[in-house]
Amino acid sequence: xxxxxxxxxxxxxxxxxxxxxxxxxxxxxxxxxxxxxxxxxxxxxxxxxxxxxxxxxxxxxxxxxxxxxxxxxxxxxxxxxxxxxxxxxxxxxxxxxxxxxxxxxxxxxxxxxxxxxxxxxxxxxxxxxxxxxxxxxxxxxxxxxxxxxxxxxxxxxxxxxxxxxxxxxxxxxxxxxxxxxxxxxxxxxxxxxxxxxxxxxxxxxxxxxxxxxxxxxxxxxxxxxxxxxxxxxxxxxxxxxxxxxxxxxxxxxxxxxxxxxxxxxxxxxxxxxxxxxxxxxxxxxxxxxxxxxxxxxxxxxxxxxxxxxxxxxxxxxxxxxxxxxxxxxxxxxxxxxxxxxxxxxxxxxxxxxxxxxxxxxxxxxx
Numbered sequence: 001x002x003x004x005x006x007x008x009x010x011x012x013x014x015x016x017x018x019x020x021x022x023x024x025x026x027x028x029x030x031x032x033x034x035x036x037x038x039x040x041x042x043x044x045x046x047x048x049x050x051x052x053x054x055x056x057x058x059x060x061x062x063x064x065x066x067x068x069x070x071x072x073x074x075x076x077x078x079x080x081x082x083x084x085x086x087x088x089x090x091x092x093x094x095x096x097x098x099x100x101x102x103x104x105x106x107x108x109x110x111x112x113x114x115x116x117x118x119x120x121x122x123x124x125x126x127x128x129x130x131x132x133x134x135x136x137x138x139x140x141x142x143x144x145x146x147x148x149x150x151x152x153x154x155x156x157x158x159x160x161x162x163x164x165x166x167x168x169x170x171x172x173x174x175x176x177x178x179x180x181x182x183x184x185x186x187x188x189x190x191x192x193x194x195x196x197x198x199x200x201x202x203x204x205x206x207x208x209x210x211x212x213x214x215x216x217x218x219x220x221x222x223x224x225x226x227x228x229x230x231x232x233x234x235x236x237x238x239x240x241x242x243x244x245x246x247x248x249x250x251x252x253x254x255x256x257x258x259x260x261x262x263x264x265x266x267x268x269x270x271x272x273x274x275x276x277x278x279x280x281x282x283x284x285x286x287x288x289x290x291x292x293x294x295x296x297x298x299x300x301x302x303x304x305x306x307x308x309x310x311x312x313x314x315x316x317x318x319x320x321x322x323x324x325x326x327x328x329x330x331x332x333x334x335x336x337x338x339x340x341x342x343x344x345x346x347x348x349x350x351x352x353x354x355x356x357x358x359x360x361x362x363x364x365x366x
Contacts, residue, residue: 013249014109015062015102022048023103025057035078037154037196039106042074048103049074049096062099063092064238069224070096076222077104077156082177082199084162084218087226090292092238093202094160096226100200101156110146114161114169123147123159123172124182137186147173147199148182154194159201163211170217173199177220206290228293232278235266235293242297247304254308257300257315264357265320268342269296272328277346284346285338289330299323321360329365339365 016023023040026048032041040048047054049070051061063070076083077100085093101108112122125148131141150157162170176182180193201221203213229235236259244256257265271277271284273291289295303323307315329335343365347358 014107015099016106016108018249019048019060019062019099019102022054022057022059023106025054026059026103029054029057035196037194038104040103042078045074045100045103046070049099061241063096064234064241065092065227065229069226072222073100073224076224077198077200080180080198081222082201082220084201084203084221084223085226086203086205086223088205088228088292089290090294090296091226091228092293093204093226097158097160097200097202101158105153105155105196107155108158110150110155110157112146112157112159114159114163114165116164116166118165118169120169120172121145123169123176125184139187142184142187147176148191150199151176151180151182151191151193151197154196157197157199159199161204162201163203163213165211167211167214170211170213174214174217174220177217228273232263232266232270235270235296236262238293239266239296239300243300243304246297246301250301250305252301252304252308254304254311254313254315257304257320260353261315261320262300264354265296265300265324268324268347269293271346272338272342282346284342287328287330287335287338289328289335291328295327299327302326317356317360318364320357321364324361325364336365 010017026044027040030040030044032043034041038045044054046067047059049062050067052059073083073085073096083100085097087093098108101110112118122145125145126143127137128141128143131138135141144152147157147159149155159173177199180197182191184191229238240256240259240262243262247254247256267278269291272286275286276283300320300323303315303319306319306322307313311319325339328339339361343358343361347354347361350358
């Protein structure tokens with residue numbers, strides 16, 4: 001089986017494979033100074049993230065928003081400071097982290113996923129206990145964490161949802177970020193980071209009270225806050241781009257949603273998220289769940305799957321209504337009431353262009 005066929009079988013390609021042609025074009029066309037451990041210059045990394053041209057190759061934008069934020073993130077990684085991306089759910093923290101790692105190091109897979117069950121061993125190192133019992137502590141029995149592998153190779157390690165980890169797990173990073181070493185007392189040695197090593201961490205503002213990061217750890221990061229999309233059109237553009245990419249990767253046999261459907265979904269999400277209609281004339285209640293840009297992308301992708309699997313491939317108002325119901329009504333009775341009030345007090349009054357979607361949503365929310 002060829003490499004191309006193998007890649008086609010992968011459900012979700014990492015950024016370095018998904019955009020490998022763009023990365024190659026940028027590396028070949030790069031005229032800037034390349035920092036130690038990087039595969040391209042900071043200017044080329046920026047072009048990979050925000051879009052542009054490399055020779056005759058069009059570089060598609062991966063992050064749509066303020067390019068100055070991306071410049072600050074890249075500049076941080078040129079230094080010896082780690083990067084912490086903070087924002088509301090759906091502000092592309094993980095997506096930006098993955099694409100930065102892919103562009104800088106060529107491997108975005110050195111990831112520690114922060115959860116309540118994440119242990120210090122997953123940040124530092126652990127042991128193959130069968131080998132440890134048979135041979136004692138040896139280099140062969142050592143199981144390196146993604147962070148340690150990044151240090152050894154001079155690459156970028158990623159730490160997702162760091163605030164979901166217990167404080168003692170978070171604090172395991174302090175000495176790593178300060179000294180750029182991991183001590184292995186069982187072997188009587190230290191792992192020293194090579195030039196190019198850094199960590200990109202993400203934290204969700206909704207989780208701020210779960211395990212607050214210590215001041216000592218925060219000082220080791222340059223913190224950048226990723227804002228929600230500034231306006232309706234920007235959010236529509238983000239949703240449209242990502243839905244098309246995801247639909248192509250899943251090979252959904254459905255037409256990409258029309259601009260009118262995209263505007264309706266994003267309008268609903270922005271109003272429910274802010275607690276007010278876009279024209280500022282009426283307050284609305286917000287559901288308990290997160291009404292993020294990422295949720296809108298997932299909603300539209302699922303609606304396309306419905307249209308492809310059980311329709312003629314053209315997304316209907318009923319397909320869209322089913323997606324909206326699943327995205328908004330999470331806390332059952334409370335969210336169902338919030339959604340009913342929005343339908344009756346806002347959507348119903350928006351005229352003929354919204355009537356089909358209103359009727360479909362009203363029917364499914366009975």
